[in-house]
Amino acid sequence: MTTIDGPVSIGELAKAASTQVVTIRYYERIGLLPSPRRTPGNYRTYDREQVFRLRFIRRCRDLGFTLDQIRDLLRLSARKEQDCTDVDRLAAAHLEEVEKKIADLKRLAAELHRLNNCCEGGGRIADCRIIDALSH
Numbered sequence: 001m002t003t004i005d006g007p008v009s010i011g012e013l014a015k016a017a018s019t020q021v022v023t024i025r026y027y028e029r030i031g032l033l034p035s036p037r038r039t040p041g042n043y044r045t046y047d048r049e050q051v052f053r054l055r056f057i058r059r060c061r062d063l064g065f066t067l068d069q070i071r072d073l074l075r076l077s078a079r080k081e082q083d084c085t086d087v088d089r090l091a092a093a094h095l096e097e098v099e100k101k102i103a104d105l106k107r108l109a110a111e112l113h114r115l116n117n118c119c120e121g122g123g124r125i126a127d128c129r130i131i132d133a134l135s136h
Contacts, residue, residue: 007045017054032057
């Protein structure tokens with residue numbers, strides 16, 4: 001992981017957080033990242049705190065949190081002395097959604113196994129049992 005010692009450009013920020021420049025601009029536009037300082041030449045500059053924030057956002061996205069959930073987590077994380085009940089509630093709700101998705105994926109996998117077992121392969125598409133099953 002890249003360490004940041006001073007102000008960095010948007011390209012350096014993207015590299016440090018393993019994300020795309022266009023994503024950074026999007027996060028700025030929707031308010032997940034604050035507007036950066038600008039150089040006299042009007043280039044964006046970012047500091048260590050913005051790198052940390054972007055990495056936090058990326059990690060949340062990797063774990064499937066929505067942008068609204070991330071916005072809530074960022075707001076809550078700024079309140080260092082508050083108890084973490086709201087964070088726990090948000091994480092529990094997200095866990096419930098993840099578990100539903102896992103159950104859906106398991107059902108999908110079982111159905112695909114069943115369909116694959118129906119097909120003997122080597123036949124014509126017109127006689128394919130998989131295509132037939134998906135068509136209904």
